[in-house]
Amino acid sequence: xxxxxxxxxxxxxxxxxxxxxxxxxxxxxxxxxxxxxxxxxxxxxxxxxxxxxxxxxxxxxxxxxxxxxxxxxxxxxxxxxxxxxxxxxxxxxxxxxxxxxxxxxxxxxxxxxxxxxxxxxxxxxxxxxxxxxxxxxxxxxxxxxxxxxxxxxxxxxxxxxxxxxxxxxxxxxxxxxxxxxxxxxxxxxxxxxxxxxxxxxxxxxxxxxxxxxxxxxxxxxxxxxxxxxxxxxxxxxxxxxxxxxxxxxxxxxxxxxxxxxxxxxxxxxxxxxxxxxxxxxxxxxxxxxxxxxxxxxxxxxxxxx
Amino acid sequence: xxxxxxxxxxxxxxxxxxxxxxxxxxxxxxxxxxxxxxxxxxxxxxxxxxxxxxxxxxxxxxxxxxxxxxxxxxxxxxxxxxxxxxxxxxxxxxxxxxxxxxxxxxxxxxxxxxxxxxxxxxxxxxxxxxxxxxxxxxxxxxxxxxxxxxxxxxxxxxxxxxxxxxxxxxxxxxxxxxxxxxxxxxxxxxxxxxxxxxxxxxxxxxxxxxxxxxxxxxxxxxxxxxxxxxxxxxxxxxxxxxxxxxxxxxxxxxxxxxxxxxxxxxxxxxxxxxxxxxxxxxxxxxxxxxx
Numbered sequence: 169x170x171x172x173x174x175x176x177x178x179x180x181x182x183x184x185x186x187x188x189x190x191x192x193x194x195x196x197x198x199x200x201x202x203x204x205x206x207x208x209x210x211x212x213x214x215x216x217x218x219x220x221x222x223x224x225x226x227x228x229x230x231x232x233x234x235x236x237x238x239x240x241x242x243x244x245x246x247x248x249x250x251x252x253x254x255x256x257x258x259x260x261x262x263x264x265x266x267x268x269x270x271x272x273x274x275x276x277x278x279x280x281x282x283x284x285x286x287x288x289x290x291x292x293x294x295x296x297x298x299x300x301x302x303x304x305x306x307x308x309x310x311x312x313x314x315x316x317x318x319x320x321x322x323x324x325x326x327x328x329x330x331x332x333x334x335x336x337x338x339x340x341x342x343x344x345x346x347x348x349x350x351x352x353x354x355x356x357x358x359x360x361x362x363x364x365x366x367x368x369x370x371x372x373x374x375x376x377x378x379x380x381x382x383x384x385x386x387x388x389x390x391x392x393x394x395x396x397x398x399x400x401x402x403x404x405x406x407x408x409x410x411x412x413x414x415x416x417x418x419x420x421x422x423x424x425x426x427x428x429x430x431x432x433x434x435x436x437x438x439x440x441x442x443x444x445x446x447x448x449x450x451x452x453x454x455x456x457x458x459x460x461x462x463x464x465x466x467x468x469x470x471x472x473x
Numbered sequence: 474x475x476x477x478x479x480x481x482x483x484x485x486x487x488x489x490x491x492x493x494x495x496x497x498x499x500x501x502x503x504x505x506x507x508x509x510x511x512x513x514x515x516x517x518x519x520x521x522x523x524x525x526x527x528x529x530x531x532x533x534x535x536x537x538x539x540x541x542x543x544x545x546x547x548x549x550x551x552x553x554x555x556x557x558x559x560x561x562x563x564x565x566x567x568x569x570x571x572x573x574x575x576x577x578x579x580x581x582x583x584x585x586x587x588x589x590x591x592x593x594x595x596x597x598x599x600x601x602x603x604x605x606x607x608x609x610x611x612x613x614x615x616x617x618x619x620x621x622x623x624x625x626x627x628x629x630x631x632x633x634x635x636x637x638x639x640x641x642x643x644x645x646x647x648x649x650x651x652x653x654x655x656x657x658x659x660x661x662x663x664x665x666x667x668x669x670x671x672x673x674x675x676x677x678x679x680x681x682x683x684x685x686x687x688x689x690x691x692x693x694x695x696x697x698x699x700x701x702x703x704x705x706x707x708x709x710x711x712x713x714x715x716x717x718x719x720x721x722x723x724x725x726x727x728x729x730x731x732x733x734x735x736x737x738x739x740x741x742x743x744x745x746x747x748x749x750x751x752x753x754x755x756x757x758x759x760x761x762x763x764x
Contacts (some may be wrong), residue, residue: 296667300618330596434643434745436585436655436709438540443748446513462533468538468587470638471657 172461189251190245192222192237197397197406198245198359200226200336202253204246205405208372208453210267211238211308218242220269221401223363224250225356227333230259233282233403234354235274239309240317243273247280258282260331262340263321264401265348266293267377285331286321287342287350294320317353326350343367346376346386353390360396362409369416370403373452376423376462380469384420387413419448427466428473432462437467498613499593504563506575512559512569513607518599521610523547525555525582527598527685529612533590536619538703541570542585543598543610553602555582562701564594566620566666570701580711582653584694587703589619589664620666620700633661637722638732641740651711652741658707658725659734664700681706682727688712688739691717717741 193294201224211217217238224233224246231250234244258280263271265287271294274284286294287433298318306313324331329340336343336358343351347366354363366375367386376383391410398409423445441460449455509518528542543558547717560570570588581758590596597611637659645653658681665678680700686693693712712721723735 229522291499297618304617434653434742435748436540437587438542438585439748441534458534462536464538464540472705473660 174426182260184189185233187241189247190241192242192245194217194223194246194249194253195405197223197399198356198361199281201248201356201399202226202357203399204249204406206237206269206402208452210457213308213310215410216241217269217272217305217309218245218437219225219402220267221403221405222246222270222273223399223405224253224258225333225336225338226254226256227336229332229334230256232260232262232331232333232338233258233277234260234366234399235270236276238269238272238305239311239313240273240275243276246273247276248447254301260285260338261319262286262331262352262354264289264354264363265351266290266297267366267375268305270365271416272301272313272317277316278319279464280326284319284321285323285325285329285340288324288326289350290321290352291324293348293350295316296358300457304371318388321457330411343386344382346375346383347376348378351378357396360394361399361406362390362393362395362397363399364390364401366401367396368400368403368407370400370407370412370454372402373455373458374416374419374457374462376420376465379421380426380427380466384417384424385422387417391417415451419445419452422448423462424470427470431467431471437464440464440467476616482641497593497615499564500597501563502753504568505595505597508561508563508568513599516607518607518609519597521600521608524602524608525558525598525610527596527602527610527612528585529596529614531615532614533614533616533619536590537618538587539590539616539619540585540587540613541596541614542709543600544581545581545583548581553604553606555600557601558582558584558596558603558604559599560586560588560598561598561599562588562590562594563699564592565589566591566697569699569703571696571698573694573696576714577692578688578693578716579693580649580713583649583709583711585707585709588701589703590614590616591620592617619703620664623724632661636660636725636731636732638725638735640683640721640723640735640737640739642717642721642739644717644741644744645711647744648713649711651713652717652739653745654710654712654721654739656708656723657705658712659705660708660727662700662702662704666700679728681725681727683710685724686710687722688716691716693721699755712739 187343192204194204202333206219222235222237223232242373259282261277261282261284263286302313325340331338338353341353426444441463444463526544533539558573561568593615597613600608639657641655643653660681661681663676684696721739725733
């Protein structure tokens with residue numbers, strides 16, 4: 169954003185990048201469950217990394233935050249949104265997986281001294297990837313992020329874990345390798361609201377960073393769950409289940425079948441990236457930015473079948 | 474005040490040595506000057522036009538898996554035979570990707586592999602001809618973090634299957650006048666810059682460091698490789714028609730002195746369907762999923 173535009177945005181007090189005054193718009197999707205919808209863009213200077221869905225669940229005693237956004241500024245704006253809803257302290261910060269748009273806001277909650285909770289493989293992944301996430305996101309934001317921005321989980325979920333917020337419980341479940349190798353889903357038992365993190369993309373093209381076959385299988389299992397609503401990692405704040413998974417399932421299934429076909433018909437990995445899944449082009453935002461990577465990862469997985 | 478001044482000066486120096494400009498291209502040639510001196514001394518390096526080209530994505534979709542290729546551009550020209558290729562990624566911690574020496578069973582110096590790219594950088598191919606001349610082609614790639622990217626959760630699986638070799642061959646007489654061979658070796662190819670998922674220590678580098686490929690007893694190529702090669706090292710190359718349907722032998726060794734061997738008669742599948750720009754429409758139509 170150029171300077172005059174930034175000043176205009178500041179003066180108008182509109183949506184983004186308002187520094188100390190920025191409060192995330194949150195939407196109540198069920199009683200005590202609030203979600204902010206991120207924008208369907210890459211991380212840019214003027215969106216400050218606010219590209220993923222983040223939110224929180226309010227119990228009788230305290231609040232659990234679920235994902236914190238793509239920069240400390242987004243995390244701080246989420247903290248202000250919580251303060252506007254309740255004076256209760258934040259006792260848990262849960263990260264659905266390692267990707268920077270979901271985790272780089274963690275440091276904004278250090279003042280609450282919460283427990284940071286993630287999948288059992290999250291810590292190792294964050295330690296390994298953190299330094300280059302910081303480098304590349306700093307470049308995209310035009311703001312230097314230092315090491316303190318990386319906040320490691322204190323609590324590792326290797327199977328199931330129940331968290332008590334007072335009068336309501338969250339059931340956390342570690343998933344096998346799917347979208348990443350460290351996906352966590354969270355069920356708010358009081359309202360039957362299931363947070364899926366990036367196991368569910370709606371409207372925005374998915375990013376495959378785990379296992380294509382694993383993701384399809386996890387999605388099929390999750391599709392059997394009888395819940396009132398789910399919260400996707402990208403897309404509307406709340407969607408119907410399992411209908412909302414259909415476009416993603418179709419995308420992944422197309423990726424699987426066409427990548428397999430391309431391998432068997434003699435396409436190289438470069439050629440496959442240009443031909444596979446083109447029927448999906450019109451169905452997803454940011455298709456051009458991520459689809460080729462998905463094909464390459466699918467190819468590298470499936471060529472060993 | 475002084476602090477500000479220092480930052481300003483340091484910033485200025487960085488700008489001189491690391492000119493990543495607004496177009497996202499790192500034009501820095503200083504590392505290459507050192508590498509060039511290291512590997513080739515004062516030998517003259519000519520422009521590779523009409524001899525070789527290097528193919529790499531301008532913006533890498535995945536920094537840990539960047540497909541790169543060298544294209545033999547001599548077809549129909551009177552250029553001398555290329556005996557050896559060097560591949561470099563300027564800004565990587567280990568810039569040399571590898572060297573490949575070609576033998577009589579190689580159809581051309583067309584090769585492709587997948588590499589890790591750590592920073593915005595040039596990827597370079599240097600061809601050495603039998604008469605001792607050097608030719609260079611380069612391509613810019615925007616990617617970052619490929620060398621420290623974790624190998625992934627199925628590390629156990631990667632170690633269990635380590636050394637499994639898979640070969641696919643295609644009839645490429647029309648395309649290149651021989652057979653196209655796609656080789657894959659299951660190997661985690663730890664770069665030494667990745668954190669162990671369990672101990673959270675940096676894992677010792679452990680990677681495929683040499684490949685020797687013969688067909689019908691004649692050398693196709695011999696390659697020395699480094700940690701720049703992606704997990705499950707992949708190599709695509711072409712063999713002459715005379716050795717098609719003969720035994721292809723692959724011997725790979727890794728940095729822990731493991732040897733992996735594969736020998737089988739090549740049975741090239743019929744020519745791949747046309748994946749070129751013109752051919753794409755048919756492919757898409759043929760593969761299209763239900764509406």
